[in-house]
Amino acid sequence: xxxxxxxxxxxxxxxxxxxxxxxxxxxxxxxxxxxxxxxxxxxxxxxxxxxxxxxxxxxxxxxxxxxxxxxxxxxxxxxxxxxxxxxxxxxxxxxxxxxxxxxxxxxxxxxxxxxxxxxxxxxxxxxxxxxxxxxxxxxxxxxxxxxxxxxxxxxxxxxxxxxxxxxxxxxxxxxxxxxxxxxxxxxxxxxxxxxxxxxxxxxxxxxxxxxxxxxxxxxxxxxxxxxxxxxxxxxxxxxxxxxxxxxxxxxxxxxxxxxxxxxxxxxxxxxxxxxxxxxxxxxxxxxxxxxxxxxxxxxxx
Amino acid sequence: xxxxxxxxxxxxxxxxxxxxxxxxxxxxxxxxxxxxxxxxxxxxxxxxxxxxxxxxxxxxxxxxxxxxxxxxxxxxxxxxxxxxxxxxxxxxxxxxxxxxxxxxxxxxxxxxxxxxxxxxxxxxxxxxxxxxxxxxxxxxxxxxxxxxxxxxxxxxxxxxxxxxxxxxxxxxxxxxxxxxxxxxxxxxxxxxxxxxxxxxxxxxxxxxxxxxxxxxxxxxxxxxxxxxxxxx
Numbered sequence: 001x002x003x004x005x006x007x008x009x010x011x012x013x014x015x016x017x018x019x020x021x022x023x024x025x026x027x028x029x030x031x032x033x034x035x036x037x038x039x040x041x042x043x044x045x046x047x048x049x050x051x052x053x054x055x056x057x058x059x060x061x062x063x064x065x066x067x068x069x070x071x072x073x074x075x076x077x078x079x080x081x082x083x084x085x086x087x088x089x090x091x092x093x094x095x096x097x098x099x100x101x102x103x104x105x106x107x108x109x110x111x112x113x114x115x116x117x118x119x120x121x122x123x124x125x126x127x128x129x130x131x132x133x134x135x136x137x138x139x140x141x142x143x144x145x146x147x148x149x150x151x152x153x154x155x156x157x158x159x160x161x162x163x164x165x166x167x168x169x170x171x172x173x174x175x176x177x178x179x180x181x182x183x184x185x186x187x188x189x190x191x192x193x194x195x196x197x198x199x200x201x202x203x204x205x206x207x208x209x210x211x212x213x214x215x216x217x218x219x220x221x222x223x224x225x226x227x228x229x230x231x232x233x234x235x236x237x238x239x240x241x242x243x244x245x246x247x248x249x250x251x252x253x254x255x256x257x258x259x260x261x262x263x264x265x266x267x268x269x270x271x272x273x274x275x276x277x278x279x280x281x282x283x284x285x286x287x288x289x290x291x292x293x294x295x296x297x298x299x300x301x
Numbered sequence: 302x303x304x305x306x307x308x309x310x311x312x313x314x315x316x317x318x319x320x321x322x323x324x325x326x327x328x329x330x331x332x333x334x335x336x337x338x339x340x341x342x343x344x345x346x347x348x349x350x351x352x353x354x355x356x357x358x359x360x361x362x363x364x365x366x367x368x369x370x371x372x373x374x375x376x377x378x379x380x381x382x383x384x385x386x387x388x389x390x391x392x393x394x395x396x397x398x399x400x401x402x403x404x405x406x407x408x409x410x411x412x413x414x415x416x417x418x419x420x421x422x423x424x425x426x427x428x429x430x431x432x433x434x435x436x437x438x439x440x441x442x443x444x445x446x447x448x449x450x451x452x453x454x455x456x457x458x459x460x461x462x463x464x465x466x467x468x469x470x471x472x473x474x475x476x477x478x479x480x481x482x483x484x485x486x487x488x489x490x491x492x493x494x495x496x497x498x499x500x501x502x503x504x505x506x507x508x509x510x511x512x513x514x515x516x517x518x519x520x521x522x523x524x525x526x527x528x529x530x531x532x533x
Contacts, residue, residue, distance in 0.1 A: 210396045211398070213390065215410065216382060220412075
């Protein structure tokens with residue numbers, strides 16, 4: 001058993017080397033498929049990051065009446081934090097709100113003069129961030145039913161609702177579009193790889209017929225082709241990983257400037273081994289599976 | 302051992318249109334153990350069709366082919382290799398594996414049957430010496446002459462000591478010296494009990510052999526003689 005396995009591998013390797021032209025072409029095509037898939041995975045990370053970035057900016061503010069006691073507001077804050085849909089709540093006191101306002105308009109003399117006349121017109125507020133857009137509704141319902149409702153002057157949710165909805169709709173759509181496009185591209189790539197392996201085996205159809213006629217069993221014929229397919233997959237995945245790493249190392253610094261706080265190469269190298277094994281699995285799977293399907297027809301002799 | 306029973310093979314259609322060609326017409330004969338049989342006939346008489354039917358490469362339009370009591374066309378495709386291993390075939394067009402060297406072509410049959418590397422190395426070297434091609438063992442078929450390819454095909458057919466050797470025009474490309482060497486070799490193998498079926502249109506060989514001769518003409522068996530001659 002082990003001896004014949006060794007023989008199959010040896011024959012597969014010999015065929016791989018002797019048909020080097022076709023073998024390289026097959027490796028190249030499978031490599032392109034793997035490259036595309038890896039790019040799509042990394043792209044998905046980038047899109048997720050960008051979508052998160054946009055969603056991070058979305059929040060609602062609850063403004064309190066001027067006479068609301070800080071302790072009461074903080075009590076409400078504690079209650080809101082406990083709502084499962086809420087990601088984060090930040091309390092902005094009257095003084096902090098003024099500081100922020102001054103910071104923003106310190107160069108605008110008209111605003112600053114008016115401010116000096118009226119004192120601090122700003123209200124204390126709670127900034128609430130939910131995990132998802134449709135969850136703000138739950139926060140609002142909670143506040144409406146809470147005993148502290150009287151303290152609240154205004155919630156800016158209703159003004160912001162259309163914008164919030166649109167942002168979340170767009171990002172969800174982008175995500176779905178990305179996944180669909182990735183699936184279509186991956187499918188096309190798989191079909192092209194499959195066709196390449198089929199062409200390689202089509203070249204050997206006469207040889208397969210002869211092997212049948214001199215008494216080789218189907219598995220004895222199939223074995224070396226499967227080994228060859230697996231070798232193409234292994235070489236393709238190793239080459240793809242090397243090329244991808246080099247490209248990322250060159251391009252990453254430029255992208256990292258644009259995507260501040262996000263490092264493409266960091267994401268890639270953090271997942272290096274899992275990605276490499278997935279690539280190898282897909283490459284070998286593609287090579288072997290395509291070979292099994294393609295060879296079937298010629299074993300009829 | 303081998304029995305062709307009322308065999309007809311009609312090629313009814315080719316891919317251009319409907320052309321009916323009768324390759325074999327109600328042919329029946331038996332070949333027993335240890336026999337040396339020549340099958341003679343002009344080109345297109347049906348000799349190669351007999352081989353194809355015996356190897357179950359094709360099905361007869363009518364009739365049955367038995368090998369060792371078993372109807373060869375009732376054997377499952379996935380099991381047919383067991384039959385083919387018992388028949389060493391020299392194909393008219395050699396059918397050597399183009400990506401394997403002369404040595405590997407001969408060794409392949411032994412690998413298929415699970416011989417050890419040592420046995421393969423020993424026997425292949427021996428048989429290459431017998432067919433006079435030891436110096437060409439590393440050449441690919443494309444680098445060999447017609448006669449050399451034919452001798453490799455013969456070596457491949459007999460390397461694993463099959464029960465039957467079916468040689469389809471095995472001397473077609475050989476010079477007189479190699480022709481007589483190959484015939485001697487086939488006779489020798491036959492002496493050890495292997496059935497030899499020799500399909501040929503070489504009058505001289507058949508007449509010299511003085512063995513059984515089956516004559517085909519236009520797909521029909523017209524003569525079957527114990528110590529026959531080439532008469533057409």
